[in-house]
Amino acid sequence: MADATTEMVPCACTDCVCKVKAGTGIERDGKTFCCEACADGHASHDGCGHSGCACHG
Known part of the structure; x- marks a missing residue:
């Protein structure tokens, strides 16, 4: 049976609030x-x- 949860990791950009698979x-x-x-x-x-994310340079 496949695991229904997918590991999400935070974006490595310090100002970013996004998470990616x-x-x-x-x-x-x-x-x-x-x-x-x-x-x-x-x-x-x-x-x-x-x-919802306002990161930029």
Whole structure:
């Protein structure tokens, strides 16, 4: 029987409130991010765009 729970991990961006399914986010330097903007350190000053999150550079 498959496990019905999926492990969620917080985005490694310190200002981000998002959580992602383990193994499905953007992996950089051994850390998991919810999107390219967070993984790139918000180099373009874009937020992640996820509802309820206001992270940006």
